[in-house]
Amino acid sequence: MSDEVRLARAYLSRVAEPPAGALAAFVSAVGPVRAAALVRRGQVPGAVDSQTSARRAEDRAEADLAAMAELGGRLVVPEDEEWPAWPFTALDQAAAQGLRCGVAPLALWVRGEAELSTLTERAVAVVGSRSSTGYGQHVAAEFGHGLAASGVTVVSGAAYGIDGAAHRGALAAGGPTIAVLACGVDIAYPRGHQGLLERIPHHGLVVSEYPPGLQPARHRFLTRNRLIAAFGEGTVVVEAGRRSGAKNTAASTSALGRVLMAVPGPITSSSSSGCHDLLRSGEALAVSSVAEVIESTGRLGVDLVEATRNTEVGLPQGEALRVFEALPLDSATSAEAVSVESGVELARVRALLPELELIELAVRVDTGWKRSHEGISRGDT
Amino acid sequence: MSDEVRLARAYLSRVAEPPAGALAAFVSAVGPVRAAALVRRGQVPGAVDSQTSARRAEDRAEADLAAMAELGGRLVVPEDEEWPAWPFTALDQAAAQGLRCGVAPLALWVRGEAELSTLTERAVAVVGSRSSTGYGQHVAAEFGHGLAASGVTVVSGAAYGIDGAAHRGALAAGGPTIAVLACGVDIAYPRGHQGLLERIPHHGLVVSEYPPGLQPARHRFLTRNRLIAAFGEGTVVVEAGRRSGAKNTAASTSALGRVLMAVPGPITSSSSSGCHDLLRSGEALAVSSVAEVIESTGRLGVDLVEATRNTEVGLPQGEALRVFEALPLDSATSAEAVSVESGVELARVRALLPELELIELAVRVDTGWKRSHEGISRGDT
Numbered sequence: 036m037s038d039e040v041r042l043a044r045a046y047l048s049r050v051a052e053p054p055a056g057a058l059a060a061f062v063s064a065v066g067p068v069r070a071a072a073l074v075r076r077g078q079v080p081g082a083v084d085s086q087t088s089a090r091r092a093e094d095r096a097e098a099d100l101a102a103m104a105e106l107g108g109r110l111v112v113p114e115d116e117e118w119p120a121w122p123f124t125a126l127d128q129a130a131a132q133g134l135r136c137g138v139a140p141l142a143l144w145v146r147g148e149a150e151l152s153t154l155t156e157r158a159v160a161v162v163g164s165r166s167s168t169g170y171g172q173h174v175a176a177e178f179g180h181g182l183a184a185s186g187v188t189v190v191s192g193a194a195y196g197i198d199g200a201a202h203r204g205a206l207a208a209g210g211p212t213i214a215v216l217a218c219g220v221d222i223a224y225p226r227g228h229q230g231l232l233e234r235i236p237h238h239g240l241v242v243s244e245y246p247p248g249l250q251p252a253r254h255r256f257l258t259r260n261r262l263i264a265a266f267g268e269g270t271v272v273v274e275a276g277r278r279s280g281a282k283n284t285a286a287s288t289s290a291l292g293r294v295l296m297a298v299p300g301p302i303t304s305s306s307s308s309g310c311h312d313l314l315r316s317g318e319a320l321a322v323s324s325v326a327e328v329i330e331s332t333g334r335l336g337v338d339l340v341e342a343t344r345n346t347e348v349g350l351p352q353g354e355a356l357r358v359f360e361a362l363p364l365d366s367a368t369s370a371e372a373v374s375v376e377s378g379v380e381l382a383r384v385r386a387l388l389p390e391l392e393l394i395e396l397a398v399r400v401d402t403g404w405k406r407s408h409e410g411i412s413r414g415d416t
Numbered sequence: 417m418s419d420e421v422r423l424a425r426a427y428l429s430r431v432a433e434p435p436a437g438a439l440a441a442f443v444s445a446v447g448p449v450r451a452a453a454l455v456r457r458g459q460v461p462g463a464v465d466s467q468t469s470a471r472r473a474e475d476r477a478e479a480d481l482a483a484m485a486e487l488g489g490r491l492v493v494p495e496d497e498e499w500p501a502w503p504f505t506a507l508d509q510a511a512a513q514g515l516r517c518g519v520a521p522l523a524l525w526v527r528g529e530a531e532l533s534t535l536t537e538r539a540v541a542v543v544g545s546r547s548s549t550g551y552g553q554h555v556a557a558e559f560g561h562g563l564a565a566s567g568v569t570v571v572s573g574a575a576y577g578i579d580g581a582a583h584r585g586a587l588a589a590g591g592p593t594i595a596v597l598a599c600g601v602d603i604a605y606p607r608g609h610q611g612l613l614e615r616i617p618h619h620g621l622v623v624s625e626y627p628p629g630l631q632p633a634r635h636r637f638l639t640r641n642r643l644i645a646a647f648g649e650g651t652v653v654v655e656a657g658r659r660s661g662a663k664n665t666a667a668s669t670s671a672l673g674r675v676l677m678a679v680p681g682p683i684t685s686s687s688s689s690g691c692h693d694l695l696r697s698g699e700a701l702a703v704s705s706v707a708e709v710i711e712s713t714g715r716l717g718v719d720l721v722e723a724t725r726n727t728e729v730g731l732p733q734g735e736a737l738r739v740f741e742a743l744p745l746d747s748a749t750s751a752e753a754v755s756v757e758s759g760v761e762l763a764r765v766r767a768l769l770p771e772l773e774l775i776e777l778a779v780r781v782d783t784g785w786k787r788s789h790e791g792i793s794r795g796d797t
Contacts, residue, residue, distance in 0.1 A: 050759075051759060052738060052758065052759030052760070084761070085761045085764070086759070086761075088761045088762070089755040089756055089758070089759055089760060089761050089762060089765075090755075090756050090759055093756065170682060170684070173684070174683060174684070252738070252741035252742070253737060253741050254734075254737045254738050254741055255741075298683060299680030299681060299682075299683060299688070299691075299692055299695065299702070300680060300681070300682060300683075301551055301680075301681060301682055302555060302679060302680060302681075302704040302705070303551070303554070303555070307680070308704065310680075311680055311702055311704045314680065314695055314702040315701060315702040315703070315704070315708065317698075320696060321680070321692055321695040321696040321702075322696070323683040323689065323692045323696070324683070327696065356634060356635045357433060357633070357635050360633035360634050360635055360636075361633070374470040375470055375471055375474065377433065377470070378431075378432060378433030378467070378470050378471055379433070379470060380465070380466045380467075380469045380470050381469070381470060383466070384470075
């Protein structure tokens, strides 16, 4: 691939504020090099012009690429083999439906050695409030660790709270993680996560569609969230208040046809109320473990959670249970008394007692029948 | 109604172990007085005989009614006005479908002054594990209190843990509650709830289909659970481990076409794992407050939770948000600079700034534009 293409996309990534649907369509139609030349000259259709006129003189492509190389980073473009083409088909489909969360990025600024396409082959987004509780951070870290240890890339937004805990959990497993930023990848935002953002490129990637130096802004977080949703096969909302930005990522997840999951928490905690709203409305699936997250997002038949939860307790049913319950624990009793106590007709009692004896729930003694000492004591009914 | 009918049903309630579908059908066909006489003599069809032969000599009807009157209780029969005919139609329908949780009781032994039909007009079951946590007991008590205070009868099983907390919460509101027992209503089971079971008849009812003196047994808890499910318009499972008996009540609730609800809790607590299974499978609806329980079970249009949760944050959207975000907080800047920073074309910026000024998000000063001090600071994105 020519440097010309990379330079053109570097220029275009600064000239329009994403998501710029008209520009993206224009680039698809005429190619990035010609599109860049026409944008520079202002010779573009009205819709493209309104997305590019404000910044079309801002041509810093060479300097941006040089600065990124200096940081050990690069610009990944759709013409590269490592472009995450498959995850982004959902964005194209959403764009075709006119959804705002559609529109694939024109290029991605990336720090880290891993290949973007490899890391997004099997990925799950883990997101949540900045104002998280100890419970939420614990769960996010556990999920981040467990997913990474299973070879699933943990995608998040590097924010304080849940995002940071998820990244840290993944790093603790030495496993893959992707931080998608709402600013240039050369900017440590939030400032307190500078160390975290420096560690991530060693075990994963820091990614942004914004060019170097661009500062975060509220609308950029919302725009960025669609990429977090697109990268993952599903999104887990660990903790979210009713107004958390994580609910925006959740909405993008559903709009992109990805699996939306929410972690239950105490109903006494407002930090979980956004999750509970998502569960109550049926938008999100409840997940309580890494295994359930993998089962919910994984390939059918490969990642099913072991069906441990419907294990039979091994108790007799129906009349056999009634007969068993009517047996005394200590002194023995007659089949006739068991019949009266259980309400089961005598002939059935006489047939059932030996069956209970076979499975070691009843024992026959000289004076009649009683429960076996191996018998199960009364459970939680 | 004649004493004859009540005596007949008192006899029949002891002679067969519920649910006794064949006997119930026989009673419907020939009437309770004739059915009792024929059962006594053993002149019944085979299916009825197998349900009644073991105890048909146990005729204590008069003594049972006298003992119950002594306790201030009574036997409520389908021929009485206070019979909960409407809630029990679901049992009849389930019986018609051959479901084990079907079969309405032949009669109900009741302690308490309230009318059974009045108390079950508006009722919700609140159930859960005996091995509950402080969190679960807190929620059960809050729900019990809030439902009773709203005039909704709290139905439960008087067990330790969640059941007891729900009853106590309802009693604290002076409100109605029904305890459905798996033994005679003259028996204090569990023993530690003797005080609770003595208080309930003053503000509600203690109910059982088992005659006086009958001891609890595992199969009786399971049989009893269908009545808890039938009495409520819905069942809330507050806390339940994976093997809790509350899951049986949950299954009956669904089978009877009632609304099944589950309270989320910390995923780190095994006491909530049964609830989370019900949520994950889609069997139960998540409920986080009394208002949501009432909304889920209530009459349409009357009990809707106020739609507070989708309140708009009052922020501008789209390009207006981008322009707002591009405004500096302190020193002012030009419309041209705002255009470059936001990527919004200059003409739109010039139109949007006065709009932002009108809603007090932007302010025009001598040197250009800046954010208004009334402007909203960056939220949780």
